[in-house]
Amino acid sequence: MSTGTTKLDVVVSDVVPVNDLVTRFHFRRRDGELLPTFSGGAHVVVEMRDGERTRLNPYSLMGSPLDTREYTISVRRDDVGRGGSLFMHRNVRPGMEMVVSYPVNLFSLDLRAKKHLMLAGGIGITPFMAQTAQLAAEGGNFELHYTCRTASLGTYADVLRERYDRRVRLYHDDLDERIELDRLLSTQPLGTHLYVCGPAGMINWVRDRAASFGWPSETVHFEHFAAPQPGLPFDVTLAVSGKTIRVDEQQSLLEAIEAAGVDPPYLCRGGVCGQCETNVVSYDGKFIHNDHWLSEEEHRSGKKIMPCVSRFEGRSLVLER
Amino acid sequence: MAAKSIISRPVYGTLSPQPGKHHLFIADAEGALAIAEMAERAPPGFFDDAEIVFIPGPDGNHIAALDALKPAQFHQAPSFASLLPRLRQTLANAHMGLRLYLSGTEGLIGQAMQVALEAGIDHTSIQTEHRGSLARRMQCVHCKGITENVTTQPATCAHCGLLLLVRDHYSRRIAAFQGVCINAEDRSEIPPMEEIFR
Numbered sequence: 001m002s003t004g005t006t007k008l009d010v011v012v013s014d015v016v017p018v019n020d021l022v023t024r025f026h027f028r029r030r031d032g033e034l035l036p037t038f039s040g041g042a043h044v045v046v047e048m049r050d051g052e053r054t055r056l057n058p059y060s061l062m063g064s065p066l067d068t069r070e071y072t073i074s075v076r077r078d079d080v081g082r083g084g085s086l087f088m089h090r091n092v093r094p095g096m097e098m099v100v101s102y103p104v105n106l107f108s109l110d111l112r113a114k115k116h117l118m119l120a121g122g123i124g125i126t127p128f129m130a131q132t133a134q135l136a137a138e139g140g141n142f143e144l145h146y147t148c149r150t151a152s153l154g155t156y157a158d159v160l161r162e163r164y165d166r167r168v169r170l171y172h173d174d175l176d177e178r179i180e181l182d183r184l185l186s187t188q189p190l191g192t193h194l195y196v197c198g199p200a201g202m203i204n205w206v207r208d209r210a211a212s213f214g215w216p217s218e219t220v221h222f223e224h225f226a227a228p229q230p231g232l233p234f235d236v237t238l239a240v241s242g243k244t245i246r247v248d249e250q251q252s253l254l255e256a257i258e259a260a261g262v263d264p265p266y267l268c269r270g271g272v273c274g275q276c277e278t279n280v281v282s283y284d285g286k287f288i289h290n291d292h293w294l295s296e297e298e299h300r301s302g303k304k305i306m307p308c309v310s311r312f313e314g315r316s317l318v319l320e321r
Numbered sequence: 322m323a324a325k326s327i328i329s330r331p332v333y334g335t336l337s338p339q340p341g342k343h344h345l346f347i348a349d350a351e352g353a354l355a356i357a358e359m360a361e362r363a364p365p366g367f368f369d370d371a372e373i374v375f376i377p378g379p380d381g382n383h384i385a386a387l388d389a390l391k392p393a394q395f396h397q398a399p400s401f402a403s404l405l406p407r408l409r410q411t412l413a414n415a416h417m418g419l420r421l422y423l424s425g426t427e428g429l430i431g432q433a434m435q436v437a438l439e440a441g442i443d444h445t446s447i448q449t450e451h452r453g454s455l456a457r458r459m460q461c462v463h464c465k466g467i468t469e470n471v472t473t474q475p476a477t478c479a480h481c482g483l484l485l486l487v488r489d490h491y492s493r494r495i496a497a498f499q500g501v502c503i504n505a506e507d508r509s510e511i512p513p514m515e516e517i518f519r
Contacts, residue, residue, distance in 0.1 A: 114441040186342065190415040191441015214341025214418040216446030 007047075008035065012096045013070055022123065022155045023089055024062075027071045027100060035068045040131030041107035041195075041223070044071060045269060047099040048087045056255075057084040058225050058269050060126040060197075061103055062156075064133035071100065074155065076123040081227055082250050106273050107197065107223035109134065114191030116142040119179065119206055121198020125155055127223060128197065132164060145179050147171040147198070181206065185213045195221045225270030226290050228252035231311045238262060238321040239281050253307035262321055264307065271309035278305050278319050285314010330489040333430065333451040338363040342418030344371040345411065346392075347433045349401075350378030351453040352425025357386050359422075359450075368392045372411070374404055376429065378453070401432050408433070412440035424450040428458045428469065431496035444493060455518045459487055460497040467497055472518045475503045484511065487518070 014026035029035055038061055048055040059073035075088045092098070107127050109116060116135060118128050125146055135142045144167060148154035151172055160168045171177040185194075194215060196206045203222045210220050230250050237244045238257065247256040254276055257264055267273040271291030280303050289299045291306035298304050305312070305319070336359040338344075344367070346356055353375060360368065372394040373387050388395055398404035412419075421437055423430045430449050438444060456470040459478075466480025475484050478500060485500030492499070504510045 112441065112443075186416065186418060188417040190412055190417060190419055192417050212340055214339065214343075214420055216420075216443060218443040218446050219417070 006102050007099050008044075008102060010035075010071070010098055010100055012092055012094050012098060015092060015094055018074060018155055019153055021153060022074050022076050024072055024074045025088065025092060027073075027098065028069065030097065035071055036102055037068055038065055038071075038103035038130075039105050039108055040065055040134035041109065041127045042103040042105035042130070043107075043127075043225075043268070044073070044103050045101040045267075046073070046088075047101075048084060048091075050083070050087050050091070055082075055084045055087065056266075056269055057227075060107075060130070060223075062126040062129035064137070065130055066133065066137055071103075074123065074126050076155075078227070082230060084227075104267050104273075106268055107195070107221060109195075110193045110219075110221070111140075113193035113219075114141065115189055115193070116140065117184070117188055117192050117194050118142060118144040119194070119196040119198070119202075120144065120146045121196075121202040122148060122153075123155060124196075124198035124202075124223075125157075125160075126197075128195070129156060129160075131195070132160070136164065142167060144168045145171065145184070147173065147177075147179060147202070150174045181209050182213070185210055185215065193219045193221065197223045200224055200226065222292075223272065224292060225268065225272070226292070226309045227270070228255075228309045229288075229290055229311070231288060232313055234285075234312050234314070234317065236312070237316070237318045239318050240321050247311070252309065253305070253311060257307060257321060264321055266308060269308045271306050274306075276306060276308050278307050278321055279303065280305055281318040281320050283312070283314065283317045285312055285317065287312055326489040329491045331427070331431070331449075331491055331493075333449045335359075336422050336424055336448050336450045338367055339420040339448060341420035342370060343415070344368075344420050344422065345415075346371060346373040346422045346424070347375075347404075347408070347429070348373070348387075348423070349376040349425035349429040349453070351383070352423075352429065352450070353383035353387050355424035355450040355452050356422070357383075357390070360390050372396070374398060374408065376400060376404065376425075401429060405436065408436055409440075412437065412442075415440070420446075420448070422448040425452055426454045426456065427451060428454075428456065428496075431458060431491075431493070434493060435496040438493060457487060457518050458497040459485065459500040460492070460495055461485055461500045463502060467495070468500070471498075471500075472516050473514045474517045475512060475514060476500060 009030045010027040011030050013028045016024040043058045043060045045056050045058050063072040075085050077089045078085045203224050241262050245260045265275045267275040274293045288311040290309040336355050368390045371392040373392045374396045423433045456472050459468045459471045461478040464481035468479040483502045486503040488499045490499040
């Protein structure tokens, strides 16, 4: 059960290949009405019905928040992932009926900021597509620094340059171009907020540098949807519902709990929002924590787990579910 | 130390050194002691990147103690109003990495925070420590006039003369507690006035 996220019946109105790895999907409401409003940085959870299996993957909305006739997402194909992105690329066609959640924003702009400094890595550009559109419409002050592997994989780099010109700065890994992060962080006017979305390594690097340069944590915003990592299968006992279940190699713990007919709350399914936080009753083994929600102390305590992205290896695990 | 009552009533902490490139301290009277005590816990060289702006109390104490910390800049001002243009200028030219530390009376902390908020600093990132007087800045909800240094409950509005209940309801935007007429139904009813915000 997704907390506060009612479902939307949509139809795929367009499928547009963007480059070798990324495809864009457009959704409209089946009843022809406008979609719910959202703010830049919001995501929806897309339900993918793949035979017996249902996948629920979060994707950032990348269209302008000013246009709610359609929602657009961009999906990067991950050939070694758990299959959600491959399903989108291979199976989803215009005219197909799908279900998406209401939008939820866990990466919103702080509109009190005097300036918005945005750092994107790879497909992490998508929330900034919506945020820049929102800010540009309000005359907001922003600057976007976008790192991509090569120019041809710089998803929407051309669109952003055309829209915002010098407010967008591009860095190409293959040309050895790197963000001068320290210079950037030490020259921002007071009242600047920092936003970073990209690979985990980039987010950690930016957060660490910002903290050491004296950026208060309230001014540093980040989003990283950790896709659930596959791992060894393991057994779990759900104490409240009195069930013992097996989590398969390619399945997340949350998905296994849902498949057993138990409905824990969730929002992001990517280890950031905290909704599915679950108490551990007892365990004998080792946790593999992959979330950004629990503190290091909580990770060490063995008392909590985020079933959307984290796993377990060992003899027994009993959860309060 | 001010007791917690309702959510808008500010609570203050203990100054602690923050990571940062520049450190701006604003203090009045006994607020200097909070800086001196924090200095004992600060890493070596901390005050090389620090500026202290100090409004001494009527006794003129603590100037030497602050000077002895050898901050990069040390500035004295006779009142908050007199340092306001300088503070605005400093914040307008500042970069991210500047950390703000406020210590002393509630009136000083509140007014300095008000200027900092306008400059885009998040109030939760500001270090504060209350020292000295609990006298309040109060805004009359009826005439909107601000009365400084209110020490009594109830208090008389210096602008419209109404007798006001001084509430814990606080506005960071105007840096004042709210005063509401205490005898609106019957103005002849005059509750006893006690000095409680010393």
